[in-house]
Amino acid sequence: MTLVALWLASSAQLYTEWQRQKDRNAASNAAARPIMAAFFDLQEERRLSGAELADPEGYQKALRAQRSRTDADVTTVQELPDSGWSAPDDIRANVVQVGRNLRKLADYRAGVDQRTASQQQTFDRYTSLISGQLNLFTTLSHVGLPNIDYLARPAIDSVWGMEMISRENALFTRGSVTGRLSATERGQLAGWIGSQHFLYDNKIVPLVPDDQAALYRKLMAGGAWKQKTTAEQKVLSGSGSGADADKFSKGLGTTWSDSVGPVAAQLQQLNATYSVTLTAATEKELSALVRRLIVTSVMGAVAVLVVVLISALLTRTLRRRISALRVAALDLQTRMPAVVERLRSGDVVDLDAELPAIQHGDDELGQLGQALNLARHSALDTTMAQVSQFRGFEKLLQRIARRTQLLIGLQMKKLSELERRHEDPEVLEGLFDLDHLTARLRRYEENLVILGGGQPQRRWRKPVLLLDVLRSAQSEVQDYRRIQIDVEDRVWLAERAVGLVIHVLAELMENAVGFSRPPTPVEVYAARVGRGLAVEIEDRGVGMDPEQYDEANRLMTEPPRMDVMSRADDVRLGLYVVARLARALDIQVELRPSSFGGTRVVVLIPDELVVEAPGRTGPAPEAADAAWPPPPEAAVADPPGVEHRTAPDADTLVTGRVGPLEAAAPVSDVWTRPPRPHPVSQTAGAPRASGTLRVDVAPDVQPLPKRVRLASLADELRDPAAGLGVPPADEQTPDRRSAPARSGATIGAFQRQSRMVRRDVPPTDHEPIDVLPQRRRIPTED
Template structure:
């Protein structure tokens, strides 16, 4: 099979080279070369006759020019179709050269009319015809660049002959002006001198040394009588021009001798040009024909060899087909078995490597070695998969073990903070303890993230349903910037006990993302309402949002969370989204992210109907319980009553201390007899979310829905200062507003 591409490549290269050389030779000799050469020769004649007419507008000169123009028009008509010719397979630069010549020929009629009307100067007409001839020489030069090096070398001499003819034509056209006036300007003298020197250099150093074969008869071209006459006239002109001091160079009356010698030399040059063109064509076509013969020969031999290879291969294939078929069946079985092994490993099942690997019986030849290699490959693949699965499970177990130990420490820290909160009454100390309590709750959530990413589940469990509002508040309490979050719940939906812990975790992660990726001053709105398929919770921020591609990627992650290896995603900032996706998949939540109308992100969490329950019926106890909620008393305790004792699970901000009698000496002047508010840990939590209080502690009746807010803490601090300082009156600023720290009407 390797022989076929090599054979095809070699045959293609030979065929391409043969077609390229043949096409280039056709363009150089017939299609483009002949019209371009005829155009060059006729434009050279028209340039000289135009110069003679401008020098002496005789009737004979006009008739000769008219005849020459008619012949030139025929060559122009033959050249113009070349502009539309497809020369993509021809010489490089040929298309551009033809286009330049075509543009120059477009001004030919305009130039002729200007000459006939006397509007064109002699120098302008000379420059125009010389420019067209140079463009045409560009076409001929491009044609000389072929794929064959020998053709290129011989064609270069041909181009030099065209330049020699052009130089003689330039001399002839410039001298045609001076024969009538008997002198030339210095500029015209310079043109003649340059053309004569270029012509002599080309013939002596490039044309004559390059003559071959039957062209050697023209080696005496520069020693012929006509050439000597022409060069003698040029010599006298150059001598008189170099010795003259004026702006004009005098010409002797040698026009007939010049005309005769130039025509003779041009005739000899045209003969040499035709002979060289014939020789170049013969060399080019001969080489192309040789390539064609080689191509046919190589093709025939290659086809025979290819047929022999096919027959030999068929016989070998028939012998080895049966054994290869058995090996293929074994490989297919391995291909089907490996994905099943990997899937079982992902499900946590144990896999026996020896039982899963099917051993191929070895034989003492190359196919036997292939069977042994297949045995090694299958065993290596299964062993590697088992080892990686065991390493992954081991890392997950280690991660969960570390996270569980950290959670134990966090639990001990929460217990210690609870003891300190019950022990201290100083508002500043309590404020610091509350902040530590809040940070510890967040740290507990982060440790649960590690457990979830390690394949485990959060250990927080509830035995009773919980109101959705309390679940949202619990999630809000685990967010650093919780004050920016506003919660609005329509109705009174309740969440089943098995979904409380994971749902709090999911909502906390989403709320923290909303506060983290939005400005500190902007609010985060959380809304919940019943829909046709359950309850929808919307979390909307006013941050920068994400690109549509990022929204699509996040929603895809929510729908199908991958099997995450945290070792490979250590630098991924979306670990929180992985946790949300894992928990949502286990609960059956539908999480979708969209662009918000405020420019931020809007997250919709749909709780399905199985996670929503009716409000449980509350049984009223027959006797007051020290740990249960009590109705708020309608009247204030008596004057001699003591302040209530702090108790777990009761919001002391809603429990009033005894009123101070107005006639007491230490009573501050105030119209508000209410006592200082007191605070109790876990008062803002619903009953199902509280840690049970000690039975031995004294409890006080509270309102149905206590809450610990910033306003209550502020009121507590202001009341404390007022009782310590004994100043109950408003302290006003000069502008009439209350002084900071002075209790307001709302705080009373």
């Protein structure tokens, strides 16, 4: 394309130059004829005007005739710009200026006719008009061709030579009429004679062609030229002193007139001949320019075609080789990730067979193929080194995390023993806080195991109720009191999904609590849907941008390979953990904007992870009747104003309110020994927004023993106002939650009653459901 553009530009430049010179030459030829005619007419009118001022009767008729001829030629010059004449801007501007100057001719003639202008003024006025035309001749002779401009110089100098002779003629004519010639006029004459000889001897004859130079020499050697020269010499040498100093004889004027006429005619003929020669040379130069334009364009076109053909052949060859190299590189790009994945999996891979070397010769493309081979080797070596390093680092990370988990498990067992041993409210408060921190620490350690490529070791042997799963996840959150749980159905999760689901929900709850301002609540809602079980976690925080939601959802669907070292400064490590666990269980996690301005997370647990209520097998009814005679009322809610602290299991510590307070039960409904319970139906769901699960019992089936809230409390603990002599509860605002010691006292009373019950309860072969108000752990293997 560059070569084609260069050829087009060169051809266009040559054509433009030829067209410009052709138009300039045509404009010069069209303007030269009328201007030259006006030039000679003005010279003759100048001579006759001077004679008419000296002898009106003798020259008036001849002057009028000359003025008519001059007017015709001047009108042609003035009308030339508006006659459709096409010319360059500089030539047109000069012609227009000459036409304006010629408009002054009428004033000059009026000065002659009215005798208001002197001889010298008249001469100077006509000379100024003629000098303007001589400058126009100089402009017309420049056609833009160096050779032609050089040949045009003698033509211009020839016109100036004829102007010098014309000025002498006007002066001689005026002297012949007046009979006098002043010293000033003789000085002017001497200058014109010198300029005339200099022009013809140095600037015309040496530069014209030889044949025309011979004609000039013949003219100058002829009798007329010699007679003219003799007259000039007599005028210059005949100046005397006194009264006869300015005298000019008529005989000398006659001699001049007889000689200057033939000389002027021959000079005009020689100038016209040279103009024809100059025009022919110009046409020849323009024709040569056309030929050069054609030859250059054709040669350029041929060169372009040759270059295009060679370039096409080379390009075809190079493209074929580059395409083969590109195919090999793409094949390397396609196969290398699979090889790297196999290396990371620990497989033995034959690299030369799986990724063969690229062979493309020894030239530049071959060197490029060798560079790709080197890049392949470097990438594989680096990958193998990184795989070994990361594998060792992951093993080290998992080993450290496992050891820490053992210590955490021992710590949790120790805390459980201390909670059962102590009854002091303040001590129990501290122990429960430590238990909460330990549960959170265990989750963080499991994060390290997951990021290291392992799986949590918490295992369940039996399905777990969804509400217990949600409470266990809630207990692993720092600000758990802000979380409100609402379960629509009584749903059970498969034992293999319990631990991972708890971890996923705990991470999402932690994010919801961490990115929302206290004390705004975090609402957790769970219900069965068409494709499984849906858990929604909604906060009222600052939310995220649409691009961040898209990126987070893309992370949930396509969890990347985790590089712990490169992701160490990423604050979204919890989302990476959630993405990995969700993929392991085929759980769908989606983040959406919340109507409260925060974030709403929807966790869809598939149907295969949701199971029916596990069946429980108990002892014979007659054995149970002797041991447990519980009343129909299975549980009694807290009195108004008293917040119940639910006793969580080992993985749960729920101390916030999860549902509205129920009406208080009569104090007389305390722990009794009901008959042995029959199998209990688990099909009914728990009430929404309630902290306790409701178990529907058939009329003829006695439920398992249940804890009766506040049944084991002393009167002072159940109603402190009664022991202190304060006004009744209906006369003051109940606010028993403000005293931290009350919850500890309540828990202590529950523990005392639980120990009494455990001593009196005979052994059974089934698991009691929430029999005691103590912390019960969901069975695990760790």
